[in-house]
Amino acid sequence: MKFVDIITSAIANSFRSKLRTGLTVIAIFIGAFTLTITSGIGTGVTSYINSQVSAIGAADVLTVSKTDDAAATESDGPAAYDPEKATTISLGNGSRPGSTIQALTDADLDTIKATSGILGVDPAVQVTPDFIEYDGSGKFELTVNAPATLTTADLAAGAQLDNESATDQLLLPTTYLDALGFSTPESAIGQTVSIGITDFAGTPQQVPATIVGVQNETILGAGAGLNQPLTDRLHDVELAGTPAGAPQSYASATARFDLDASDEEIVAIKADLADQGYASQTVADQIGSFETVINVIIGVLNAFAVIALIAAGFGIINTLLMSVQERTREIGLMKAMGMNGGRVYALFSTEAVFIGFLGSALGALVAVGVGSVISNILATTVFENLPGLQVVQFAPSSIAIIIGVVMLIAFLAGTLPARAAARQNPIDALRYE
Amino acid sequence: MTVPVLSAQNIGKSYGSGANRFDALKGVSVDIRAGESVAIVGKSGSGKSTLMHLLALLDDPDSGALLVEGTDAKKLKGKEVNRLRNQDFGFVFQQFFLTANASVLENVVLPLKIAGVSPKARRARGMKALEQLELADKAKNKAMNLSGGQKQRAVIARALVNNPKVIFADEPTGNLDTATGAVVEDILFSLNKDKGITLIIVTHDIDLAARCDRQIFIRDGIEDVTRSPEAISKPEGARA
Ligand SMILES: Nc1ncnc2c1ncn2[C@@H]1O[C@H](COP(=O)(O)OP(=O)(O)OP(=O)(O)O)[C@@H](O)[C@H]1O
Numbered sequence A: 001m002k003f004v005d006i007i008t009s010a011i012a013n014s015f016r017s018k019l020r021t022g023l024t025v026i027a028i029f030i031g032a033f034t035l036t037i038t039s040g041i042g043t044g045v046t047s048y049i050n051s052q053v054s055a056i057g058a059a060d061v062l063t064v065s066k067t068d069d070a071a072a073t074e075s076d077g078p079a080a081y082d083p084e085k086a087t088t089i090s091l092g093n094g095s096r097p098g099s100t101i102q103a104l105t106d107a108d109l110d111t112i113k114a115t116s117g118i119l120g121v122d123p124a125v126q127v128t129p130d131f132i133e134y135d136g137s138g139k140f141e142l143t144v145n146a147p148a149t150l151t152t153a154d155l156a157a158g159a160q161l162d163n164e165s166a167t168d169q170l171l172l173p174t175t176y177l178d179a180l181g182f183s184t185p186e187s188a189i190g191q192t193v194s195i196g197i198t199d200f201a202g203t204p205q206q207v208p209a210t211i212v213g214v215q216n217e218t219i220l221g222a223g224a225g226l227n228q229p230l231t232d233r234l235h236d237v238e239l240a241g242t243p244a245g246a247p248q249s250y251a252s253a254t255a256r257f258d259l260d261a262s263d264e265e266i267v268a269i270k271a272d273l274a275d276q277g278y279a280s281q282t283v284a285d286q287i288g289s290f291e292t293v294i295n296v297i298i299g300v301l302n303a304f305a306v307i308a309l310i311a312a313g314f315g316i317i318n319t320l321l322m323s324v325q326e327r328t329r330e331i332g333l334m335k336a337m338g339m340n341g342g343r344v345y346a347l348f349s350t351e352a353v354f355i356g357f358l359g360s361a362l363g364a365l366v367a368v369g370v371g372s373v374i375s376n377i378l379a380t381t382v383f384e385n386l387p388g389l390q391v392v393q394f395a396p397s398s399i400a401i402i403i404g405v406v407m408l409i410a411f412l413a414g415t416l417p418a419r420a421a422a423r424q425n426p427i428d429a430l431r432y433e
Numbered sequence B: 001m002t003v004p005v006l007s008a009q010n011i012g013k014s015y016g017s018g019a020n021r022f023d024a025l026k027g028v029s030v031d032i033r034a035g036e037s038v039a040i041v042g043k044s045g046s047g048k049s050t051l052m053h054l055l056a057l058l059d060d061p062d063s064g065a066l067l068v069e070g071t072d073a074k075k076l077k078g079k080e081v082n083r084l085r086n087q088d089f090g091f092v093f094q095q096f097f098l099t100a101n102a103s104v105l106e107n108v109v110l111p112l113k114i115a116g117v118s119p120k121a122r123r124a125r126g127m128k129a130l131e132q133l134e135l136a137d138k139a140k141n142k143a144m145n146l147s148g149g150q151k152q153r154a155v156i157a158r159a160l161v162n163n164p165k166v167i168f169a170d171e172p173t174g175n176l177d178t179a180t181g182a183v184v185e186d187i188l189f190s191l192n193k194d195k196g197i198t199l200i201i202v203t204h205d206i207d208l209a210a211r212c213d214r215q216i217f218i219r220d221g222i223e224d225v226t227r228s229p230e231a232i233s234k235p236e237g238a239r240a
């Protein structure tokens, strides 16, 4: 029997008992559908995160903070008070309100700077400006996106922030354009805006800044990005009038290392810092832990889909065993007419693979359709504020892998019935009632 | 003398084992020569079908030897056995064994499909075989919609579609009325005469047996030599 004839016969045979084949196809469909959707969510979310932050400009930056108090983590009770430790954090240093965290002091910064491999260290300061104004057209609240200096922004126009520059630079989110009176992102570039900020004594002050770029909204906090000189200037204004001698403390600091450092070297720097009592993370680490959570969720969903597929596999075994039994005489006849066992085996396993293909191709196709529709609806409703987020995205390669894997499962499920068919003795099969 | 196409030498076959062991054939020897027509006659359960299956290489004898053109069948490779079954032998089974939902033509070309003949050639040869049996107009009908006699003819068309050297027919007229049975008999004997196809027919019907060149009587698994061929006289032109 020719290969083509085996395939056409197998397909014709699987349609002979439409109800039985149909039910098995539905079982596979459910598994393949779930698997395609979950992998689509995985692709969508991962590609969104990547588009947001994977262009990590500051690959040479570590976020350093003090390791949590050992006593507090090892026992359930609170740690004993130690007046030597800086636990209170003064205004404008990036602490969360109401939280007590181990603060970094200037002495800590010196220690971190002295660590081998660290080129420089800046305390993370958070400034809270009151408003932004352009050309006297009205004052608007201004939120600052603190990690902006660490990441490469998804730009609508203009350039990235330059921390080495002497000018005070600002990266404006697209949402501010209308309010400030800019018709296009391009028209905002190079314009000077003024930022209102209140000093320690309560006096309102204004600081000018130049818009260097316009940024699409991101998941990493919506808000304007400020370069280091502008942040420092605003911080100085905020602290103007602070009683002299009040010790400075910071929630965290950004330490710079050599951009060409290998992974091993980065690990060594982090270990060195850990020995001295500092926790440190690269931007990649921070994103990595985010991705790990998403991957775990997707992994769990995939596990359910695989369980569904295994159940479907037994459905295939059952379907084919029944059709082997139903066609016992036909198998006997074909063998009596000189069909060899291998071809009989091929005939039945092709039927299994075809059923698997039918279920998985339909499942994947419907999943792509449904997923795209849902994703588009979500993009204009729930995720309206996250432009560019398509929650469900389909990579042709992963769909091909899913269909391939399901066909493999179907083939494996088909081996048992196909072997039973191939081993039949023609005479016994013909005598079968 | 030429080598017989098929030669059974004291073959035996048992079914089951232990107390349930049943000797269906207890040592039968037959030589089948090319171009002759042989009837295997005997009571129900005497072992006729068993003998036919052994001769057709559909089953292996437990004792004795079966020679195919002088070669021991046991020494033949699986591939060679399949080739013989497919190319040299044609089968007409008592219960038709037609695939009910497939068309008559599809049923008839099954041996060609197994042989790997191209679809176009399959169709042409299948139609030729159906024309020979005056069934061409039914080619596209479903096999289950044929009458008993038409089914029997379809099965014969299937047996001869691959131009076999030997046709094995188990009770080819067993479930047909006398008139239709006679038509089927005529077809088989004309194949034997016109194309020189060797016929091996298993039958209860003493008249059909009488039309064959030779009869082998089986009784309880052995050849019944008391029934000499001379005991049956050929009825003159009874069913011409
Ligand atoms: N697979 C089997 N297992 C057990 N016994 C069997 C088997 N096949 C055949 N037999 C027995 O072998 C004997 C011969 O069977 P066979 O089919 O050859 O008879 P037969 O002469 O063709 O009869 P009939 O004319 O009724 O078709 C019978 O008694 C039958 O019951």
Ligand SMILES: [Mg+2]
Pocket: B048, B049, B050, B170
């Ligand atoms: Mg019989």
